[in-house]
Amino acid sequence: MAKAVNTLAALSQQLRTGSVSSRELTEDSLLRIARLNPALNAVITSCEDRALAAAAQADKALASGDVSPLLGIPMLHKDIFCTRDVRTTCASKMLAEFIPPYSATVVNRLETAGMISLGKCNMDEFAMGSSNETSFFGAARNPWDTARVPGGSSGGSAAAVAAGFATLATGTDTGGSIRQPAALCGITGLKPSYGRVSRYGMIAFASSMDQAGPMARTAEDCALVLSAMAGSDALDSTCSDQPVPNYAETLEQSISGLRIGVPKEFFSHHLDAAVADAIDRAIKELEQAGATIVDVSLPSTDLGVSTYYVIAPAEASANLSRYDGVRYGYRCENPADLEDLYTRSRSEGFGPEVKRRILVGTFTLSAASYDQYFMKAQQVRRVIANEYDTVLDNVDVIAGPSAPNTAFVLNDQSKSITDMYMEDVFTIGANLAGLPAISVPAGLVNGLPVGMQLIGRRFDEARLLNVAHQYQKRTDWHTLSPDLGGLV
Amino acid sequence: MQWEKVMGLEVHLQLATQSKIFSSSATTFGAAANSQTNPLDVALPGTLPVLNHSAVTQAIVFGLGIGADIGRVSRFDRKNYFYPDLPKGYQISQFFQPIVKEGIFDVPMEDGSLFPVRILRAHLEEDAGKSVHDAIPGHTGIDLNRAGTPLLEVVTEPDFRTATQVVAYLKALHALVTYLGISDGNMSEGSMRCDVNLSLRPKGESEYGTRTELKNINSFRFIERAIQIEADRQQDLLDSGDTVTQETRLFDPDKDETRAMRSKEVANDYRYFPDPDLLPIVIDDDTIDQIRASLPELPTAKRARYISDLGLGDYDANLLTQDRATAEFFEATCTICNNPKAAANWIVGELSAALNRVGNTINDCAIRPDGLAALITRIDDGTLSSKMAKTVFDALWAGESDVDRIILDKGLKQVSDAGALEAIVDELIAANSAQVDQYRAADASKQKKLIGFFVGQAMKASKGQANPQLLNQLLKEKLSAS
Numbered sequence: 001m002a003k004a005v006n007t008l009a010a011l012s013q014q015l016r017t018g019s020v021s022s023r024e025l026t027e028d029s030l031l032r033i034a035r036l037n038p039a040l041n042a043v044i045t046s047c048e049d050r051a052l053a054a055a056a057q058a059d060k061a062l063a064s065g066d067v068s069p070l071l072g073i074p075m076l077h078k079d080i081f082c083t084r085d086v087r088t089t090c091a092s093k094m095l096a097e098f099i100p101p102y103s104a105t106v107v108n109r110l111e112t113a114g115m116i117s118l119g120k121c122n123m124d125e126f127a128m129g130s131s132n133e134t135s136f137f138g139a140a141r142n143p144w145d146t147a148r149v150p151g152g153s154s155g156g157s158a159a160a161v162a163a164g165f166a167t168l169a170t171g172t173d174t175g176g177s178i179r180q181p182a183a184l185c186g187i188t189g190l191k192p193s194y195g196r197v198s199r200y201g202m203i204a205f206a207s208s209m210d211q212a213g214p215m216a217r218t219a220e221d222c223a224l225v226l227s228a229m230a231g232s233d234a235l236d237s238t239c240s241d242q243p244v245p246n247y248a249e250t251l252e253q254s255i256s257g258l259r260i261g262v263p264k265e266f267f268s269h270h271l272d273a274a275v276a277d278a279i280d281r282a283i284k285e286l287e288q289a290g291a292t293i294v295d296v297s298l299p300s301t302d303l304g305v306s307t308y309y310v311i312a313p314a315e316a317s318a319n320l321s322r323y324d325g326v327r328y329g330y331r332c333e334n335p336a337d338l339e340d341l342y343t344r345s346r347s348e349g350f351g352p353e354v355k356r357r358i359l360v361g362t363f364t365l366s367a368a369s370y371d372q373y374f375m376k377a378q379q380v381r382r383v384i385a386n387e388y389d390t391v392l393d394n395v396d397v398i399a400g401p402s403a404p405n406t407a408f409v410l411n412d413q414s415k416s417i418t419d420m421y422m423e424d425v426f427t428i429g430a431n432l433a434g435l436p437a438i439s440v441p442a443g444l445v446n447g448l449p450v451g452m453q454l455i456g457r458r459f460d461e462a463r464l465l466n467v468a469h470q471y472q473k474r475t476d477w478h479t480l481s482p483d484l485g486g487l488v
Numbered sequence: 489m490q491w492e493k494v495m496g497l498e499v500h501l502q503l504a505t506q507s508k509i510f511s512s513s514a515t516t517f518g519a520a521a522n523s524q525t526n527p528l529d530v531a532l533p534g535t536l537p538v539l540n541h542s543a544v545t546q547a548i549v550f551g552l553g554i555g556a557d558i559g560r561v562s563r564f565d566r567k568n569y570f571y572p573d574l575p576k577g578y579q580i581s582q583f584f585q586p587i588v589k590e591g592i593f594d595v596p597m598e599d600g601s602l603f604p605v606r607i608l609r610a611h612l613e614e615d616a617g618k619s620v621h622d623a624i625p626g627h628t629g630i631d632l633n634r635a636g637t638p639l640l641e642v643v644t645e646p647d648f649r650t651a652t653q654v655v656a657y658l659k660a661l662h663a664l665v666t667y668l669g670i671s672d673g674n675m676s677e678g679s680m681r682c683d684v685n686l687s688l689r690p691k692g693e694s695e696y697g698t699r700t701e702l703k704n705i706n707s708f709r710f711i712e713r714a715i716q717i718e719a720d721r722q723q724d725l726l727d728s729g730d731t732v733t734q735e736t737r738l739f740d741p742d743k744d745e746t747r748a749m750r751s752k753e754v755a756n757d758y759r760y761f762p763d764p765d766l767l768p769i770v771i772d773d774d775t776i777d778q779i780r781a782s783l784p785e786l787p788t789a790k791r792a793r794y795i796s797d798l799g800l801g802d803y804d805a806n807l808l809t810q811d812r813a814t815a816e817f818f819e820a821t822c823t824i825c826n827n828p829k830a831a832a833n834w835i836v837g838e839l840s841a842a843l844n845r846v847g848n849t850i851n852d853c854a855i856r857p858d859g860l861a862a863l864i865t866r867i868d869d870g871t872l873s874s875k876m877a878k879t880v881f882d883a884l885w886a887g888e889s890d891v892d893r894i895i896l897d898k899g900l901k902q903v904s905d906a907g908a909l910e911a912i913v914d915e916l917i918a919a920n921s922a923q924v925d926q927y928r929a930a931d932a933s934k935q936k937k938l939i940g941f942f943v944g945q946a947m948k949a950s951k952g953q954a955n956p957q958l959l960n961q962l963l964k965e966k967l968s969a970s
Contacts, residue, residue: 081534082532082533082534088533090533095533098533100527100532100533100534101527101532102527102532104534199534199536200534200535200536201534201535202534203533203534204533204534204765206764207764207765208764234538235536235538236536236538237536237537237538237539237765237766237767238536238764238765238766238767314761315761315764317568317759318566318568318576318577318578318759318761320577321568321570321576321577321578322531322533322575322576322577324570324572324577326572326575326630327530327531327575327630328530328532338572342570362759365568365759365760365761366757366759367757367759370759370761374761
């Protein structure tokens, strides 16, 4: 274990004082990726030339006095964001050769803010998974223990930040895909409110829950990046036109007197005892900072997972219909006819977890099961969202664990599919309800990171970041880095 | 057994928007294959639909045009099926909550009566692209220009009993949408496509029989024939004790038959569900009031006004209101010449016949309302006889535009000068005493025949330019004088 190299905020300072150049940072990052990625497999595609060219541009802008906070800082994108002229695979054989002619809004905004894109991070195929093991490009590894998973689906992003490839990676979170890997890799990951960040150019998994967010070392870094990522987008009708505050400005507010709700259902039999202890201590820390801890209840928490696994696959089954071998993407060899083209392109192009979810979704939407499954799940979703809203009428923030366990070992045959789905039991609620939530490092159990989750009111990311930042001022879990000496 | 046809219609109208319903691509007909596409139309990963609000406005215009309820909250759903011309693998449509709800559309019939058709719903959806089978040898090409074009699907209750009613409905619908300016209604370009659900039942029976769906009949000409053939086919089956299979059938005008496309039993389960990429469409009273205030006079109201205020007959009123361009032509003509009946006669008669001969519409007509009005004015003031008028009309049709110029150039001025005509008549009477005596000796009914000789001679003498009414009057006076 070593102290963290740097934060985005610190790099930003150094760039502006001229003590380091964007080119140096970019070269350092590229070097680190080249050295460590063979062991971690956190990056699918790196773009050295583009990154260096962009860094040269950034250095020019810095020299001419541009003080934009993100200018010149290297970062990575989850390979779910379309990047113009750069291969975008979604970690699937289906898109292994896909080069989009346009960039996602998130990519454009961070590029416009001057950030340097180093490449694309590994992930679960089409963001379907909680371990990164479903990637067509092989699992990413947890830098804290390469025999273990980094979590998922944004596992490559979490591993890359934890391993110091960059101070920032983008992620997406449909059921916990930012927060759970952030927890398992000991970094900070924010899932904004549904509609806070544009989904345009972000390859869809479950459109009513997908949301992009920053994964970084600190809440402060997340605040800087979210200010640039968020905001209305004419290309995404579900993106909110609520004004975007400067999240960095409210970080230093005192949390004294703030009401923090702790749902008893988050401390159920699903939760590992040692993780529970770490979370208890983290919540005590918030109390010592002046917050009032309130016992609350989210009685439908356990229904979240089954609700999610009806709605998300249903939406996915339609979202993934476009991968049919006709216009782009994987096409089978020598199709005999149209039926054969469809069947084999999709059978060969998708991995087992993706196929499982397409089948589940196709089933739950079929005329015979629509009322029983899809409609019912929508109703339960409403109940769950109402429970969160009711609790948040009474408290400012909800606190609890991000994941039931620390990182588990790769290829764990004892872990059933439903065990894997239970990884998201504490995170899914925020997706079903469209609420913002953040995972912050909150301890180590047997040398592996634990994440505390904070869930806030809709569009109140400022409060979440404020609480997370105040917590990080009192603790140093977020400054810890895994020892990677043995990997080189 | 006496069988009765029962039919319901589904008409797809292409809305007249500049761009597609969910993308900024153009909707022009006939562009080079795939030239009107962007990443969304091709369904590249990560693209998202953004609603074109003018499609919504046009749907509301239609709903108000048929006096239907407008869904205050409507939304889009995904209709899932695989087909190469459907890039997303689902069509965005409105299944659960359509934008236009129930309404009644009064269809004018030729006998002047109104036939009320119950509209069940009209919903917005995107069109698919098309497969091109002859562009690449051995392969099927896909042209996505049409993919995403906004459609309004208008669904009726099974209210039709005769093909005549169906055709009258389609013509009235065509008139309505062209009036409203929400579709060009061009059947040959696919802007108006019709599916007919048809079943037979014993006359007097209230239960419906098993129906078939006749797909995409793309011309008024084929509709009656397609219905006839399909009804005959069903009747043959039923008369011989067989049953009709519920299926989709395609009318083949070349072979003059219908044939099964695919059986409904094995048809797709479309797995409709609300599209999470699009927000519900919420429409408030203000929006509806604004749109209502902007509606033009509709064909039914126009037709009634032509009959009551302008004194036209049912037949003329029907024909003149069948499309907006014709009605506008008629009204523009009337405004100038102030003779609605004459304007109606010319438009319904000579002008329509001439247009039909060359297969043009009134929009492509060389004769403009001011030309026709000038012609009518010159008839009304006695300058032109009806025979001369036809000559002037032909000149206008050939591209000339100034009626008075034509009259002058062709020397068509009618002699209405009583003095000049009197001289001709006096001369005739003096030169033809035998005929004059014969006329004077005859009874009234014979005189009517005998006067023709003098008219003919006088016309000859005036080189055909004598005003016939004036001439007749003069001849009668002079012949009966002594």
